[in-house]
Amino acid sequence: MEQLKQNIKKMLESGEIAGFLGIKEQDGHPIPYLFTPEHLDQVDDFVVPEVRYPMAKILLNIVRKYPDKPIGVMVRGCDDRALVELVKNQKILPELVRPIGIACSQAFAEYCRCSQPFPREIHYGEKVGPVADRSDLETVESMGIPERLNYWMGQFSKCIKCYGCRNICPMCFCEQCTLEDDTLISTGEAPPEIPIFHLIRAFHMAGRCIDCGLCEEACPAHIPLRSLYRKVREEMSEYLGYVSGTEDSEKDPLEFLGSEGYEVPSKIDET
Amino acid sequence: MSDKKGGFEPKIIAFCCNWCSYAGADLAGSMRLKYPPNVLPIRVMCSGRISPHFILKAFQKGADGVLVTGCHYGDCHYMKGNYITKRRVTILKDLLKFVGIEPNRLRADWIAGSEGDKFARVARDFTEEIRLLGPSPLRG
Numbered sequence: 188m189e190q191l192k193q194n195i196k197k198m199l200e201s202g203e204i205a206g207f208l209g210i211k212e213q214d215g216h217p218i219p220y221l222f223t224p225e226h227l228d229q230v231d232d233f234v235v236p237e238v239r240y241p242m243a244k245i246l247l248n249i250v251r252k253y254p255d256k257p258i259g260v261m262v263r264g265c266d267d268r269a270l271v272e273l274v275k276n277q278k279i280l281p282e283l284v285r286p287i288g289i290a291c292s293q294a295f296a297e298y299c300r301c302s303q304p305f306p307r308e309i310h311y312g313e314k315v316g317p318v319a320d321r322s323d324l325e326t327v328e329s330m331g332i333p334e335r336l337n338y339w340m341g342q343f344s345k346c347i348k349c350y351g352c353r354n355i356c357p358m359c360f361c362e363q364c365t366l367e368d369d370t371l372i373s374t375g376e377a378p379p380e381i382p383i384f385h386l387i388r389a390f391h392m393a394g395r396c397i398d399c400g401l402c403e404e405a406c407p408a409h410i411p412l413r414s415l416y417r418k419v420r421e422e423m424s425e426y427l428g429y430v431s432g433t434e435d436s437e438k439d440p441l442e443f444l445g446s447e448g449y450e451v452p453s454k455i456d457e458t
Numbered sequence: 459m460s461d462k463k464g465g466f467e468p469k470i471i472a473f474c475c476n477w478c479s480y481a482g483a484d485l486a487g488s489m490r491l492k493y494p495p496n497v498l499p500i501r502v503m504c505s506g507r508i509s510p511h512f513i514l515k516a517f518q519k520g521a522d523g524v525l526v527t528g529c530h531y532g533d534c535h536y537m538k539g540n541y542i543t544k545r546r547v548t549i550l551k552d553l554l555k556f557v558g559i560e561p562n563r564l565r566a567d568w569i570a571g572s573e574g575d576k577f578a579r580v581a582r583d584f585t586e587e588i589r590l591l592g593p594s595p596l597r598g
Contacts, residue, residue: 327556336558336595371511382557382596383518389557390510393549415556422552427545441546444538451531451541455548 205256243269243357259285265399267306268432269357343381345408352402393419394439397432468588472525477535479527485574493581506539523588
């Protein structure tokens with residue numbers, strides 16, 4: 188950890204990065220913080236606690252303000268997947284971002300049910316294996332179709348339309364949000380129309396969701412949103428062989444046809 | 459849709475692309491082919507323009523079925539709209555199933571401008587299928 192702090196200080200001092208987005212402990216609370224070369228001593232307060240913030244999303248806001256500055260950022264496995272997608276969608280320039288990779292502990296990975304609890308490049312922590320847990324999807328899949336609708340309508344009816352899921356999502360970077368489009372959704376009214384409000388977001392997550400689970404953590408009504416998005420993520424992988432957040436796949440196949448565009452994937456053709 | 463003798467009359471939204479399917483629907487009319495009045499065509503420029511959000515909106519507003527039609531593969535006026543439509547519809551069907559809406563309420567089919575008879579046939583088949591499924595659970 189000391190070594191890491193020294194490295195970050197060096198990078199800030201040499202001007203390799205103009206700022207480092209990490210987590211600082213302030214009055215006993217870990218908060219996301221942009222460390223700058225002007226206050227190098229603050230880097231001593233840099234901590235890696237077992238809490239998560241949408242680092243990629245915060246980075247995106249910084250990048251929008253300072254588009255030409257190189258920024259270092261602390262990334263866990265989930266943040267790293269988000270970075271990959273942000274680069275693919277041309278929201279950030281890879282040459283201006285220096286990720287400092289943090290591998291999560293086994294206990295934290297299990298808490299997050301993380302499919303990849305480590306970034307591409309690890310600077311701190313020991314790499315642990317992925318956690319494969321489909322129990323949330325299996326619970327829903329074990330129900331009959333009418334029963335599922337009852338279950339989901341019950342869940343969705345708890346929604347207070349706070350937009351917390353969207354606001355925390357590192358993949359919600361659109362300039363205009365469909366959830367504020369009054370031709371699709373009744374705007375200015377709470378609670379929202381269900382299930383369309385949640386289904387629009389769920390479909391929008393196909394090919395985007397990196398399965399970080401921050402949406403579900405942020406939801407004040409405890410709606411199991413993550414299961415919905417995990418489901419579309421799984422479908423994308425099953426039908427189109429696309430897993431978002433990995434570098435080896437091209438752009439979202441629901442928007443771009445890619446090099447093999449004029450073929451209908453056999454699994455899709457059968458449906 | 460008004461009920462005939464108290465029976466269930468499905469309400470079906472058909473999105474038709476301007477270049478093939480809508481022309482197909484037009485031809486069905488010119489040929490005086492009969493198809494159920496339950497199907498309400500909406501013309502869009504390309505099936506690729508049909509955002510899944512439109513389909514969800516149709517269901518939200520009480521449609522019992524949604525039919526998405528476009529050109530045959532390789533015939534799309536914009537080259538590749540229908541390939542993307544097929545992908546989107548497939549993913550959306552699975553999502554609908556996951557949240558408890560019968561996936562068969564959504565269908566994608568390809569109808570060329572010369573296939574008036576196919577349009578009438580698809581409209582008939584789909585209406586019958588929806589009739590068997592009954593009213594949409596989202597119909598308020």
